Amino acid sequence: MRVLRLVLLCEFLFAGGQALADTCTLVTEFETGRVLKQEGNCKRRLNPASTFKVPLSLMGYDAGIFTGEDEPAWPYKPEYKTWNEAWKKTTTPRTWLKDSVLWYSLVLTGHLGQERFKRYVDAFDYGNHDVSGDKGKNNGLTRSWLSASSLQISPLEQIDFLSKLLKRELPVSARAQDMTLTIMPAFPLPDGWTAYGKTGTGFQPTRDGAFDRNRQFGWFVGWAQKGERKILFVRLIRDEKKEKGVASFRARDGLLADLPAILEP
Template sequence: MGRLTLLVGCLLLSAGAARADTCTLVAELETGRVLKQEGDCERRSSPASTFKVPLSLMGFDAGILKDADEPAWPYKPEYKAWIETWKGTKTPRSWLRDSVVWYSHVLTRELGEERFRHYVSAFDYGSRDVSGDKGKANGLTRAWLSASSLQISPVEQIGFLSRLLKGELPVARQARDMTLAIMPSFPLADGWTAFGKTGTGFQAKRNGVLDRSRQFGWFVGWARKGERTILFARLIRDERKEKTVASFRARDSLLAELPRLTR
């Protein structure tokens, strides 16, 4: 009996180690009614590549991005792409689809620090801190990545998306419309279509150094069917090293759940 108790204890410990700290938040756009809230959704994390959504608004509003296909910026070796799909010429549409970091960097440098800071503040986006890594003055290209300065919670992600879809952000209507037009889409059951953006990075250790054995992963966006729109955010914080990308797990698991949550 003692050996059985020990075995059960070991299995529970193993299962606990495998679990991730996950928040899921799903709400109706028009009424704000929460359809599902699970986990710690108030805790902030780096937005990672979900920040490409506000970046797209900035780029189109400032006139740097023209439409879904322009500007077409070519890849340069100094960009050091570590993913093959990031190489080659990229457009606004393929930038969001392939989540190309170097394209974001070219865009923010075109915006410049003053305009970049102004937009983040005007959007009331998360912590609004675009100073970047402590002591490195790299906010223009690093603020939204991994454990850098800009942080946002799932609740704040939902708030930002709500303001975006309701046209309440201080950008031109064309900037909003073009951003919506290039969002990655995912057909779902029962006539629903989801639009969303992933984002992945590494969590920080207590001393601030990145812990490359623990990812975090976002999937945020909205789903529509007829006149009905729901907003969603899922954030996974891994508690151990995983073989798969955290944001892909967040995306695939949430997309599988959404048809049931919308009934």
């Protein structure tokens, strides 16, 4: 009977190909920190992927590299060698966040340089602070936040970072924080709520330090507000097998569908 119970438990945990223990949903009140919903493992760190565009935006505006919602407008160049046809166009800070354009991030970090980039990550107390990049490759400016690389953050730490941003407590200019909030993608919700958030997708690491293209992870991090009330949210999906669709889009769409019930008075 004990073996049977264990088998049934495993079947339940992996139902739909996704381990519930490796999926986190965390929703908290902004003002009080009161937890409205917490499920799964929210302490385990993983690469931030494109959610790192939020701190990158703060760096860009604070350093004066970004000057407006739509400036700089950097044109795509063939040497960027993007795989995504939708990214082969002139991009601005607003469209960079909306379309999650990787090459724009790399141009930005190139302007920042490794030393200044590292100083910002340390000042933000962001995750494990490790922007060294892939082991032995000295590519922290272009890879550290991506799949199976050095920079990692937990869902709980994502919430803490977002809370500091909304409270304007991060060690960058007020304008850098205001502009970053302004260009965040918006998602209308029922009953007068609006969500603002950033997705991030990657592949989970293997034991040898590479990444498994059959096992995605997907983030959706941000906040929602209605009038004076704000809540913070994170959903992180870790696929246990190859799944259809982009993991971060599944995280985003699932959480947006769940939020109205969570936010009921």
